[in-house]
Amino acid sequence: MLRDKVRTSTTLSINEIYPTIQGEGLLVGSPCLMVRFQGCNIRCPWCDQPSALVFKRPNTDLSTLLEEIKRHPHKHIVLTGGEPLAQPNLHLLVYELIQEGYFVQIETNGTLWNENLKVVEDRIHITCSPKWTANWYVHPSVLKNAKELKFVVDDNFSSHILKRSEFLPFLEKGLVVLQPEGNKEKFLQKALKIQTDLLEEGYTVRVLPQLHKLIGLK
Numbered sequence: 001m002l003r004d005k006v007r008t009s010t011t012l013s014i015n016e017i018y019p020t021i022q023g024e025g026l027l028v029g030s031p032c033l034m035v036r037f038q039g040c041n042i043r044c045p046w047c048d049q050p051s052a053l054v055f056k057r058p059n060t061d062l063s064t065l066l067e068e069i070k071r072h073p074h075k076h077i078v079l080t081g082g083e084p085l086a087q088p089n090l091h092l093l094v095y096e097l098i099q100e101g102y103f104v105q106i107e108t109n110g111t112l113w114n115e116n117l118k119v120v121e122d123r124i125h126i127t128c129s130p131k132w133t134a135n136w137y138v139h140p141s142v143l144k145n146a147k148e149l150k151f152v153v154d155d156n157f158s159s160h161i162l163k164r165s166e167f168l169p170f171l172e173k174g175l176v177v178l179q180p181e182g183n184k185e186k187f188l189q190k191a192l193k194i195q196t197d198l199l200e201e202g203y204t205v206r207v208l209p210q211l212h213k214l215i216g217l218k
């Protein structure tokens with residue numbers, strides 16, 4: 001059967017799969033299965049998943065990956081990395097997950113898109129985290145489909161980034177999360193100051209440290 005052939009001939013580059021609580025963004029607190037891919041097209045100096053940036057493990061075929069996912073009770077699947085949209089076959093996994101009734105979230109730096117996702121674009125929760133290491137570039141299709149923008153607040157971040165024309169609609173709709181780099185106190189205070197200043201201008205942004213790091217989860 002064609003579907004079986006696709007499942008056994010398709011491979012993806014997996015770093016790790018583990019159950020946890022969504023520690024970031026608008027879906028924070030939700031029990032989820034983290035599916036972390038290997039490889040990323042950019043390099044952020046403070047990336048907290050450095051082991052996922054390299055290709056250490058051999059690829060996994062789609063059928064084996066689906067069997068592993070189905071062994072868990074979780075319905076919320078977080079596709080992350082590394083950069084999940086750098087996986088050429090990501091769409092084939094997403095099709096299968098949606099077909100099986102999973103809630104699919106993609107954590108992405110936003111620089112890449114996969115046109116094969118167009119047919120399911122309205123059924124994925126895309127969390128886009130734009131990066132200065134990519135000069136804040138976000139692919140137009142990611143901008144069109146993202147449910148939230150999550151900015152890491154570090155020394156390079158400032159609120160005028162949020163006023164860029166491509167990000168302003170998210171700011172106006174209250175769909176921006178400020179995430180202090182490394183949960184560091186100085187970046188938490190910077191994020192809170194930005195939040196207060198923006199409130200004076202009529203904008204509401206959320207400040208959310210990485211919950212999993214605070215409660216000792218991965």
Ligand SMILES: C[S@@+](CC[C@H](N)C(=O)[O-])C[C@H]1O[C@@H](n2cnc3c(N)ncnc32)[C@H](O)[C@@H]1O
Pocket residue numbers: 024040046047048049080081082083084107108109110128129150152179180181182183210
């Ligand atoms: C490791 S990345 C993987 C997915 C994708 N490459 C991306 O950057 O969105 C997952 C999330 O962790 C955030 N992140 C990475 N390192 C961080 C750090 N040191 N402090 C806070 N957030 C960090 C990223 O901005 C992103 O929102």
Ligand SMILES: Nc1nc2[nH]cc(C(=O)O)c2c(=O)[nH]1
Pocket residue numbers: 020021022023024034049080081107212217218
């Ligand atoms: N608990 C937990 N939540 C997360 N949300 C996004 C993560 C990521 O690395 O993409 C992440 C992570 O690494 N752990």
Ligand code: SF4
Pocket residue numbers: 040041042043044047048049053081082083109131
């Ligand atoms: S884009 Fe994401 S995975 Fe890639 S280096 Fe930056 S934070 Fe890490």
Ligand SMILES: [Mg+2]
Pocket residue numbers: 048049
């Ligand atoms: Mg992480």
